[in-house]
Every structure is written in C-alpha cells, then in structure tokens.
Amino acid sequence: MTDQMTTEQTGNPVQGATVNGIHLETLQETVHAIEQASDLGQCRFRARNIWLGGTRNRSTITGFYGARQEIAHKQTFELHADEPPILAGNDEGANPVEHLLNALAACVTTSMVAHAAVRGIHIEALEAELEGDIDLNGFLGLSDAVPRGFTSIRVNFRVKADAANIARLKQLAGYSPVLNTITQGASVDIQVEPQQA
Amino acid sequence: MTDQMTTEQTGNPVQGATVNGIHLETLQETVHAIEQASDLGQCRFRARNIWLGGTRNRSTITGFYGARQEIAHKQTFELHADEPPILAGNDEGANPVEHLLNALAACVTTSMVAHAAVRGIHIEALEAELEGDIDLNGFLGLSDAVPRGFTSIRVNFRVKADAANIARLKQLAGYSPVLNTITQGASVDIQVEPQQA
Numbered sequence: 001m002t003d004q005m006t007t008e009q010t011g012n013p014v015q016g017a018t019v020n021g022i023h024l025e026t027l028q029e030t031v032h033a034i035e036q037a038s039d040l041g042q043c044r045f046r047a048r049n050i051w052l053g054g055t056r057n058r059s060t061i062t063g064f065y066g067a068r069q070e071i072a073h074k075q076t077f078e079l080h081a082d083e084p085p086i087l088a089g090n091d092e093g094a095n096p097v098e099h100l101l102n103a104l105a106a107c108v109t110t111s112m113v114a115h116a117a118v119r120g121i122h123i124e125a126l127e128a129e130l131e132g133d134i135d136l137n138g139f140l141g142l143s144d145a146v147p148r149g150f151t152s153i154r155v156n157f158r159v160k161a162d163a164a165n166i167a168r169l170k171q172l173a174g175y176s177p178v179l180n181t182i183t184q185g186a187s188v189d190i191q192v193e194p195q196q197a
Numbered sequence: 198m199t200d201q202m203t204t205e206q207t208g209n210p211v212q213g214a215t216v217n218g219i220h221l222e223t224l225q226e227t228v229h230a231i232e233q234a235s236d237l238g239q240c241r242f243r244a245r246n247i248w249l250g251g252t253r254n255r256s257t258i259t260g261f262y263g264a265r266q267e268i269a270h271k272q273t274f275e276l277h278a279d280e281p282p283i284l285a286g287n288d289e290g291a292n293p294v295e296h297l298l299n300a301l302a303a304c305v306t307t308s309m310v311a312h313a314a315v316r317g318i319h320i321e322a323l324e325a326e327l328e329g330d331i332d333l334n335g336f337l338g339l340s341d342a343v344p345r346g347f348t349s350i351r352v353n354f355r356v357k358a359d360a361a362n363i364a365r366l367k368q369l370a371g372y373s374p375v376l377n378t379i380t381q382g383a384s385v386d387i388q389v390e391p392q393q394a
Contacts (some may be wrong), residue, residue: 021251027285041333049302051323054218059299074288081303088224091271096304102256105246106278107293126248136238149377180346185382
C-alpha cells in the first residue's frame with residue numbers, strides 16, 4: 001500500500017479540483033469507498049456480440065456491475081468489426097486485433113493520466129503509436145509451431161509534461177488493466193450452445 | 198499441418214463459392230500464397246491514439262503491413278474510449294476493458310466463422326455474451342496482491358448450426374488471435390518520450 005490512489009499523494013484536494021481533466025474528488029470518492037470495503041472493487045464488465053455474416057460482427061455494451069450494483073451506461077455503445085479484403089472482408093470496421101490495440105492504447109493512456117492526476121503530475125498532451133506482430137501461419141493453422149496471437153507489441157508515447165516526470169509516467173502505465181491482461185494473461189472460458197429456435 | 202485452411206477440407210470450391218458469407222476463393226488465395234512463401238504471413242497491425250483530456254481518448258486505424266506490403270484500409274476507423282461517472286468519466290465511449298471484450302468477441306466469432314467456412318460447416322446465426330472479472334483494488338494500487346487486469350473471462354456463444362458441428366465449432370474458436378493473446382500473453386514494450394515542441 002505504498003503507491004496507491006489516495007489523498008496522501010495530493011493532500012486534501014480543493015473542492016472541485018481537476019488535474020489532467022480528471023475530477024479528483026469523484027475519483028477519490030470511489031477509491032475511499034473501496035478502501036473502506038474492499039469488495040466494492042469487484043467489477044464485472046460485459047459485452048454482447050452478434051455476427052452479421054462473413055467477417056462482420058457488432059458488439060453492444062450497455063452496462064456493468066460494480067460497487068455492488070448494476071450500473072447502466074448513459075448510452076449504448078456499438079462497436080463494429082470486419083476484415084480487410086486480403087482477409088476476405090469488406091473493410092467495414094477495424095479488425096479484431098486492431099480493436100485489441102485500441103483497447104491497449106486507451107487503457108494505458110487512461111491509467112497514466114488518472115494515476116498522474118492523483119499524484120499532482122500535470123500532462124498537457126499525450127499520444128501513442130502502437131504496432132503489434134502476428135504471423136498468420138498460426139491463425140491459419142499452417143504451422144502449430146507459430147503462435148496464433150500477437151507475439152510482441154510496441155507502444156510509443158509522446159507526452160508533453162515536465163521532463164522530470166517522464167520516467168514516472170512510464171511507471172504509472174503499469175497500472176493498466178488491459179496491459180496486465182495481455183502481459184499476465186487471463187483465463188477465458190468459451191461455451192458454445194445451440195440457439196433456441 | 199493436419200488441421201489447416203486448405204482446400205483439403207472442402208475439395209476445390211466452386212468459382213465464387215461462399216460459405217457463411219466468406220468468399221472461399223479470396224481466403225484460400227491468401228492461404229495458398231502463405232503456404233508457398235511462409236514469410237507472407239508476417240503482419241504488423243497498428244493504431245494511433247490521442248488523449249482528449251480526462252478519461253477520453255480516440256484511436257485511429259488507417260492500415261497495416263501484410264503480404265510484404267503496406268496495405269491501407271478503405272477508410273479510417275475511429276474508436277472512442279471514456280469511463281463511466283463512477284470512474285471519473287462522462288460515459289462518452291466504451292471503457293478500455295469493454296473494448297478488450299469487444300476485441301475478443303469479434304475475433305473468436307470471425308475465427309469460428311472463417312475456419313468453419315473452409316471446412317464446409319454452415320452457420321446460420323451466431324451471437325455471444327461476454328463477462329469478465331476485474332477487482333479495482335489492483336488498478337487503484339490498493340493491494341499489490343490483487344491482479345490489475347481481467348482474471349477470468351466467460352464467453353457464451355449461441356449458434357444456429359447442425360447440432361453435430363457444435364463441439365467442432367468450439368474447437369475452431371481456439372484459432373482466434375485475440376483469444377490466444379489473452380490466454381498465452383504477449384510481450385508489450387512501452388516507451389514514453391517527450392513530445393517535440
């Protein structure tokens with residue numbers, strides 16, 4: 001508990017104080033609630049997906065479980081996937097592995113920005129370029145020796161912030177849930193059931 | 198090489214034949230090219246992301262490297278991320294871990310559909326529900342003992358297909374690159390550099 005999101009890093013924030021566009025009081029209310037009752041941190045995030053034919057499909061995201069309750073998003077989010085022509089699609093959406101890179105970019109960015117905010121580290125601008133390697137010999141089943149997923153992913157951030165804080169920001173990236181899911185792995189249980197007529 | 202995407206599973210497809218909305222000839226041209234020269238399978242997928250303040254950011258995806266060339270998408274894809282109010286955002290986009298669930302859903306779906314197509318397994322309808330567990334004590338730094346990423350993800354597919362093929366479809370899900378990235382892990386290298394003025 002030496003490096004957490006508490007007011008220890010920032011003192012008592014001024015009412016309504018915002019750092020990096022993050023409303024500190026809102027974030028710290030969540031943190032303090034979980035500090036008092038750790039089971040409040042247990043979340044279940046969800047998505048539904050429907051196949052639209054060929055290489056197209058669409059996810060809808062409406063809510064999640066957290067803080068011991070079902071929480072509805074303010075709106076329903078729709079995300080579209082397709083494949084480029086070389087992979088037999090029509091390029092009507094980013095492909096699934098590109099969606100994964102987006103998830104990683106978004107998560108590391110938000111993790112850096114939020115953890116920086118509670119530590120009083122100001123960020124003026126932040127952008128990232130990501131690139132990941134996949135050998136299709138794995139996915140296509142042409143070689144069992146070739147991994148089917150990404151083997152290596154590179155994330156290059158450019159940040160406008162006090163130079164003294166740049167090494168610290170890189171360290172804060174390590175809090176990202178998507179980063180940790182990819183580097184540490186997670187168990188995935190897949191069930192396939194017949195659709196009821 | 199006993200279970201791959203070749204015409205061995207399907208015989209010689211009729212010119213223009215489509216199974217599950219997948220144009221078999223297009224897909225198999227890619228497969229045959231990689232069979233002849235395995236380095237054609239090496240791909241680099243990419244995304245750029247820009248922070249929009251607070252918990253909002255946006256990825257753009259314009260192209261990738263594959264088949265020894267840069268390939269531009271037909272259009273630029275934009276993906277938006279935000280956080281719900283309880284996590285100090287305004288709910289203007291799915292959050293990063295929800296984007297990860299979308300990537301997983303999209304990838305397993307497309308992998309099943311495409312691998313089924315070349316094996317002559319017809320799918321009439323396919324949908325999935327996903328749910329993944331995250332304990333925010335990890336992300337927030339409240340406990341070093343709690344994983345920061347997803348620990349467990351459940352994917353429940355409902356499929357309309359010949360009942361005899363359902364176990365086979367579940368097996369084909371195992372080709373998914375995003376599934377393999379999450380279950381097997383990938384190395385992620387993060388660099389943070391100062392932005393040029």
